[in-house]
Amino acid sequence: MAVSLKVNGAIRSVPAEPDTPLLYVLRNDLELNAAKFGCGAAQCGACTVLVNGQPVRSCVTPIDSLDGAEITTLEGLGTIDKPHALQRAFIGEQAAQCGYCINGMIMSAKALLDAKPHPSEDEVREALAGNFCRCGTHNRIIRAVLHAANEMGRT
């Protein structure tokens, strides 16, 4: 069984059953590490990716529901050499301790900034309410998102 997916702009065929959660395909077939397994139940947000620009929990999203969809992962935003403004801001604010939640934080923030380029601090907090962080890095994450919004607004 093979299923076709469009990930970070490229069409990829993966040898997986149609009901396979997107997360496993991203990580194991497409070798994209950013989305993380956290709960497998859409509770914690570590596995967040964008599907047609909307934040989606890849741990509960079967691949056969993604026909024709544009899937964007953290790797699709930028690289170490050419980071996205959000990635740059997270580095600048040193907004990670263990960093396991950071993929979800950045992807949820990306969806927020796409919809609302100049969010208030409270709007950032609300947009990230479903993304859990256990190290207590929240305030740095909020600062990084606001910083990125400013920077993106200038260009």
Add this chain to the structure above:
Amino acid sequence: MNASLSRRDFAKGLGGIVLAFSLAPALAQPPKPLPGSLATNKMLDAWIRINADGTATVFTGKVELGQGILTALAQIAAEELDLPLSRVAMISGDTGRTPNEGVTSGSQSIEYSGTALRLAAAEVRAMLLDLAAVKLETGVGQLRAADGVVSAPTGKSIAYAELAAAVDLHREATASVKPKPAGAHRIVGLPVERFDIPGKVTGKVAYVQDLRLPGMVHGRVVRPPRYGSTLASLDDGKVRAMAGVLAVVRDGSFLGVIAEREEQAVKARVALAEAAQWTVGPELPDPARIFEHLKGLPAKVEVIGVKQSPVDANAKVIEAAYTKPYMAHASIGPSAAVAELKDGKLTVWTHSQGVFPLRAEIVKAMKMQSADVRCIHQEGSGCYGHNGADDVGLDAALLARAVPGKPVRLQWMRDDEFAWEPYGPAMAMQARASLNGEGRIVDWNYELWSNTHSTRPQSTTGANVLAAWYLAEPQPMGPPTSPPQPAGGGDRNAIPLYDFPSQRVVHHFVQDMPIRVSALRTLGAYANVFALESFMDELAAAAGADPVAFRLAHLKDPRGRAVIEKAAQLAGWTQSQKGDGTRGRGMGFAKYKNLACYVAVVADVEVDRVSGRVSVRRAFAAADAGLVINPDGLTNQLEGGIIQSTSWTLHEEVKFDRQGILSRDWSNYPILTMPEVPKVEVALINRPDERALGSGEASQGPMVAAIANAFANATGRRIRDLPFHPERVKAALS
């Protein structure tokens, strides 16, 4: 004898003679152990190697847990080596390559590994300079080293790269070369960016969960309904026939499955759980009576911190009792490991906090030789103490044994982690104090009841990894142990830092563990500081004193006083400020372990009297961690501790009933969410001439007390049982 002269002579080949002289006085006295982890790992090249390209490879037994330790240790080594940070590479936590520094825990890495690296690097630099002196034909005192190049006043210079081959670091460290004074630091003390963050925000391989080895397959385990259950029967025919399934692995009551693809392993786990029949273990205690239950279990009683002085018979006696529930580490990413058995050699990639202790447990459980087992650290999701990291390492190794030559990646599912991790123990605390007519505490009595706070690998004589207890030849855990005072375990921070003329502290070290427990960040300090600092406010209220002034009146330690005053100043504390029924502020203070970082926190809370919801709006903290290595890293740790403590305090409690653990996902173990997070301000008091003090666990205790005291300040009611969930708040306010 001039130390630099002796080193130069050594380099000229007169070492034997000089060595004899320099050792002579030392021989007259018993040998002093080397400082830090040099005491247990003496060879210089175990710590530092200078490579042919002039870079340095630095080895540490401590591991990255998301606390930024590798960056801080690299700063220390680079500083003393006079190398730019970019030319220092860190190798950490590998039983095949690095020093054995036990477990990365207890906020001790800077103190132990940092001290070893500072001294070893200073000594290596001195050796490089000695060698350069010979090559440049100059006195060593005239040489300057910077950025990996040694220069003489003559203008001649030589790079470390050219000296690397000639310098023999395979010798014991002497710790005789004095590290740089703080005033000369150029890298230590800078808020340098952590090495690991760019990879983490761009999806590079950063975690053990991300390892992808050639031919790798995927495992999952099936755990019983509750502790102590045995596998009665297994009908696994259907599971073996499932797509992709390579093996069902059973050893006694340890059960797992291996499949080609991860989602196949996940499906097979569900089917395997249905195929297993268990004889269930003993019921759990009644959660409604857990503290009475724990107090009734056999305990070792230890009396500590005793001070005696006559107590005024007219003094006013005040008493209070406090509790703290079982709390989970609740890592965002469930524990994971990759294991491979190849040609009789087992390799385990693990996020364990101690690769050497884990290896010892695997060797015991699997009856292998140490030389045939290698454990290599690779970061995982933050652990905050002893979570499932070690257990999943043995689980993966047991699975890998069934498919030799194939690396097996195993990540626990969410409920494996929640239901089987060893929790931070439930604790009960009782305090009684006497106030004299002047409102001073003249007598202090404090008792606590707690299980051990460490069942880590190698903490007992028995086996200390989960699966070992369930194998066909099970290996039980040995009797529990507790670290002695002054650091303590359950009794960590149980002895007040305040100066009371008369005091007595009793640690009831409860031996039986009806619920699996181990080290959670701070060990007993979170609960003890909660009780102790809540009680200080209760006494201040009874004495009609301002909480800050009351603390200062009972505290001589100048560094303790300084953080209390600083936090009060930062928060704009006003004397005896009253809450208005919904809003209030409170202070908490501790010197972590009574040995490490000093922290005082002021918290502002808001209480919704209708819903019972407590919100922590702001926290102001002051900390003194001695010499600051990386101010931003230190601040990050303190902020993180404050927020984590807010989550513990407002929400966290492992739920169970007689049949087993009920907290199996985030819906029945809620944690603090982004909208609830307080704003945090941290002020550091840098003391460059003082020893660097551990700080990773220093702010949690002060924060819980600050919240509890702020709640009491706001409402006039006191909550003495954690967590402050809405039902409890409503009951307190009714």
